[in-house]
Amino acid sequence: MMRVQKWLISLFLLALLIAPSALQAQVPALVYERYDVDIAVQPDGSFVVRETQRVRFDGEFSSGFAEIPTLYTEGIQLRSLTVDGVEYREGDPELPQQYGLTTWDDIALDWGYPPTTAGDRREFVIEYVVIGGLWVYDDFDALEWRAVPADRSGIPVEQSRVTVRLPAPLSEAEMLNTVFSPNAVTTTQPEPGLLQFEAAQPLPDGIAFHIQVAFPHGIVSAQPPEWQRRAEVAALEYEQSAFNAELTIHPDGTLAVVDRETITVQAGVLRTGARLLEWDYLDEISNIRVAEGELPLSEAPSPCENCYQVGVLSERPDPVAWYDATRGVIESRFGQQWIEWEVPPLVAGESTDFIIRYDVAGAIVPSDEGQTLTWQTGSGQSSNPAQRSRLTVNLPDGVDATQVTVAGATAISREGQRLVIAPPPEAVYSDSWTATLTLPPNATSAVMPRWGADFEAARRDVEAVAQARARQQLLFGGAGILIFLAGLVGAWLLWFRFGRDVEAPLHAEYISEPPSKLPPAVVSYLLEERVTNAGVLSAIFDLAELGLLNMTFGESEITLSQAGPEVIQEGRAIELPQASPVTVEHHHLVAYYNMMAKTLSERPIALSEWFAQHGSVLPRLYFQMGVEAGSYFEGHPDSVRHRWLVFGQLLVLAAGVLGCWSLFSFLGAMGWLALAPAFGVAAAGIALISISRWMPKRTALGVSEADKWRAFQRYLLDIKSYGALESAQKIIDDYFAYAVALGAEKIALQAAGQRGAVVPRWTTARRTWPCSQPSQRWPTQNREATATPPVIASGRGQPTISPPKLPTLQSTSDSLARSIQSSSNALSSLLSHAAGSRNTPFSVIVEGGGKAAKLTWKASTSTARVLGEAMEAGGGSGGGRSSYGSSSRRSGSFGGGFRSSSRSSSGGSSSRSSSGRRSGGGGRRGFG
Secondary structure (H helix, E strand, O other): OOHHHHHHHHHHHHHHHHHOOOHHHHHEEEEEEEEEEEEEEEEOEEEEEEEEEEEEEOOOOOEEEEEEEOOOEEEEEEEEEEEEEEEEOOOOOOOOOEEEEEEOOOEEEEEEEOOOOOOEEEEEEEEEEEOOOOOEEOOEEEEEEEEEOOOOOOEEEEOOEOOOOOOOOOOOHHHHEEEEOOOOEEEEEEOOOOOEEEEEEOOOOOEEEEEEEEEEEEEOOOOOHHHHHHHHOOOEEEEEEEEEEEOOOEOOOOOOEEEEEEEEEEEOOOEEEEEEOOOOOOOOOEEEEEEEEEEEEEEEEOOOOEEEEEEEEEOOOOOOEEOOOOOOHHHHOOOOOOOOOEEEEOOOEEEEEEEEEEEEEEEEOOOOOEEEEEEEEEOOOOOOHHHHHHEEEEEEOOOOOOHOOEEEEEEEEOOOOOOEOOOOOHHHHEEEEEEEEEEOOOOOOOOHHHHHHHHHHHHHHHHHHHHHHHHHHHHHHHHHHHHHHHHHHHHHHHHHHOOOOOOOOOOOOOOOOOOOOOHHHHHHHHHHHOOOHHHHHHHHHHHHHOOOOOEEEEOOOEEEEOOOOOOOOOEEEEEOEOOOOOOOEEEEEEEEHHHHHHHOOOOOHHHHHHHHHHHHHHHHHHHHHHHHOHHHHHHHHHHHHHHHHHHHHHHHHHHHHHHHHHHHHHHHHHHHHHHHHHHHHHHHHHHHHHHHOOOOOEEEHHHHHHHHHHHHHHHOOOOOOOOOHHHHHHHHHHOOOHHHHOHHHHHHHHHHOOOOOEEHHHHOOOHHHOOOOOOOOOOOHHHHHHHOOOOEEOOOOEEEEOOOOOOOOOHHHHHHHHHHEEEEEEEEHHHHHHOOOOHHHHHHHOOOOOHHHOOOOOOOHHHHHHHHHHHHHHOOOOOEEEEOOOOOOOOOOOOOOOOOOOOOOOOOOOOOOOOOOOOEOOOOOEEE
């Protein structure tokens, strides 16, 4: 125990011995009692710098050094170095009264002197000439110099004075000046052309004596140096290192706002600033003031240095909110206000604070639950992340910070009536953020702001419009349904009234022979109400039966050749070589034959090939069939169909027009229900288009005739059921054209083949033997099928030639059916074109519309396809934004690195931080 006590006592005594030595070591071993600098500007633009350093030593020192940068100069020349009045010369610094000098990027000077002892004082004077160190402009020149460097090897300065002499006797008003550091400086002018800057406090190590003096251009003959030209053209680069907002809430609910933004210039020159204030969710912004640091700027009508202008970017409408029924939203527009200011240039390395103060009314919205304030904080610039910003709220009397809830942000401090809010974590990359504060209901006497009343009125409009819209939607939707149903019912009624055939009593279940002498093609037209493949082919078979065409059935093709004269006439006998005269009593057959005779010869040609080459002659035949069937219809079927088709298409087009009008007029107010009437009209048009096929109406005679021919058709289609196979040969010989017209040719051929019938006589060269009797369509007597046809008498009743044996149908019925089907297929590809389709409203519209004019469609093309192809062929409150620039808005601005003394009329220090400011001088000083 005794050992421990002795050890502690020894340790305590040792601490007492060491403590004074440690305290003594903290006291500087030397100090600048005075560090004075005289700068004399010469008429040629150079200036002489004379540094007088009076040093008090508290220890042994025997050397000194000085490093003077040549940056922002065109060169520095050392004039002299004196120590205690003794001038040194360049040489070996180890030798007495000599100094060493090195000139690289900087001027490096070192020297020796007799060792000092505690209490010694020495005076060192360094004098040098700076060439090309002034900023030169059109209207002003400026001297900016770090007369006393910040790096003094830890040595403080007790007193310091900087004197600037100009080569002309200028008044103080003509010598604009700024002191960047230290903060407390007294500026005087003992005589014209002379300024003195006296530091009011000691300069600790790390603080420079940095001054700037500007004077009218022309006092010296200097030209802008190259380094200045490079600096002036550098692009402006700056950092918004902080943005903080402070709100003071008054008892009446108005706000006093202070926005503080810290700007650091990294390259180029910053001269102007601007801020856009949004009036969103505010009633008024007033009493705007701008300051740089603690120096207020003056409002002026036009751009000038150290002043600002305020204007309106977009007017504030009245009301600021209204309901847009077309778009179905509440529109709002509050307006914007801009502030622009101009300050003496900030250069690279310099930073400052821009402060904007203004008053706000109408930002607080009262309610029974509480009073709400939503505020946006941030500069609106992506280079200033929101995480660097803070919002401070000073609450009104009687409201404690703990009574306020914060949403959308984080309250980091609640002290009394002061609330500090930080942005939320998710705003780390945002340029602004929003906080919503809810105060107690009686926190202020604020009333509903005007913009809130406007929104409330707009909301009432929304409700009224919603009710009206519901009624309109019901009306339009109901109208669409009614039009749709009316269209369907109306189409049925139109067909019932204008297209339905009158009922007639059934004449018979079946008829075994043609009920009248109607040509086969007209029979097909009568039953189908249109031209069909079967109808066209039956006309050709009819001509063949009359002996005017030679027809031969191949394995899969029918061939034709001309057998009659070049031209025939209706109702006149036609003389045929080696055959009886025939008479053609139907105009369509006469026209058909005469057209075919122009293109046929005695050389056989395949029927499908003839259709391909001469299909253009068919339209007239088709129309003539309808004319001959006219007595059986109340109107030409093609014309009737086309008329109702056009009516339907016109309705569809009218629906399109109605739809476009509804789309632009009512879509925003009623949605897609606005198109309901148009869809109803379109449905009615489509219904008409659909029934147009069945609108041709037969007369009473036509109904009766069609009923008889359907009975004959039933007989042919179900010939086996009627036990009439023995009549198959007669059908093949005499009624085959009707079988083709009625679609029963295959059944007839099969039935005849099963009975052993032979091929039709009109498919062979029967016309090579003469007949004594005129040709008739139907023989007066039936005959049984035989292996050979009966002997045909000559003109005098004597047989002259025995015809060759005809093949049976048992082996050829299939090939005959294939031949007919092949010809029918060839004909079907021509029917639409050959029918001579007419122009409809669809094609007319398309032909008038740009690229779509080249598109054409058949009348039967679907509406959807037409439209598709035509379209393809046709081819929170608060916030704002800050910005800064390098161009002065004034004419004749000198710009550059000049700093006007109007920043501090008494020659005081600038509010700007200039540790990295572009300036000559400075460097390092020290002793060893």
